[in-house]
Amino acid sequence: xxxxxxxxxxxxxxxxxxxxxxxxxxxxxxxxxxxxxxxxxxxxxxxxxxxxxxxxxxxxxxxxxxxxxxxxxxxxxxxxxxxxxxxxxxxxxxxxxxxxxxxxxxxxxxxxxxxxxxxxxxxxxxxxxxxxxxxxxxxxxxxxxxxxxxxxxxxxxxxxxxxxxxxxxxxxxxxxxxxxxxxxxxxxxxxxxxxxxxxxxxxxxxxxxxxxxxxxx
Numbered sequence: 001x002x003x004x005x006x007x008x009x010x011x012x013x014x015x016x017x018x019x020x021x022x023x024x025x026x027x028x029x030x031x032x033x034x035x036x037x038x039x040x041x042x043x044x045x046x047x048x049x050x051x052x053x054x055x056x057x058x059x060x061x062x063x064x065x066x067x068x069x070x071x072x073x074x075x076x077x078x079x080x081x082x083x084x085x086x087x088x089x090x091x092x093x094x095x096x097x098x099x100x101x102x103x104x105x106x107x108x109x110x111x112x113x114x115x116x117x118x119x120x121x122x123x124x125x126x127x128x129x130x131x132x133x134x135x136x137x138x139x140x141x142x143x144x145x146x147x148x149x150x151x152x153x154x155x156x157x158x159x160x161x162x163x164x165x166x167x168x169x170x171x172x173x174x175x176x177x178x179x180x181x182x183x184x185x186x187x188x189x190x191x192x193x194x195x196x197x198x199x200x201x202x203x204x205x206x207x208x209x210x211x212x213x214x215x216x217x
Contacts (some may be wrong), residue, residue, distance in 0.1 A: 044174060045174070047176045048167055049179070050180075050192040050194070051198065052150055052197055058182075062147060066078060077145070079128050081107060081125055081148045081149045082108040082148035107124060107125075125157035136166070136171050137172075142175060144175065146179045148181040153181075164191055
């Protein structure tokens, strides 16, 4: 016989009519408050979105939004500043199935410790930024993902003031742009509309497990 037996103590207590009524009243008040809050929101705006932090998920979340844009039929684009040499699943998917809606430009040549050539890294970052500007200037493109641009900004491969000025003055008002990568500059965080910091709790790399397809790329 199993050590686990069903007893009346294991079963949820029946909910009384009074409890159901209290719950319904509480939810009605929450809905009314939510409806009032939503009624105060109006209009649309192209958002500056920043994904940063030491945890995994910055690029993954950015590509999730790119797929949402594709699903809505919104023209979009990706510029990768670091991972350009990688054969990633997201690149395969977008170029293989959604090239009509999403332009994909892999401009990076790997992480800085791989190239070991600062001048080359700077040139690649600046070429990526020029491509990003041309895409952002196109009002038909509704969402642009600048993947790992924060790394290029962190190492001063790009001029932060130039990037911020461009986003403020030249980005079309309804175009969304997402900038990913660790160590986002404070000034970028300040001007952004939406900032998410990914917090590292555990990562398999620290346990000797290498990056794996379908999870990391």
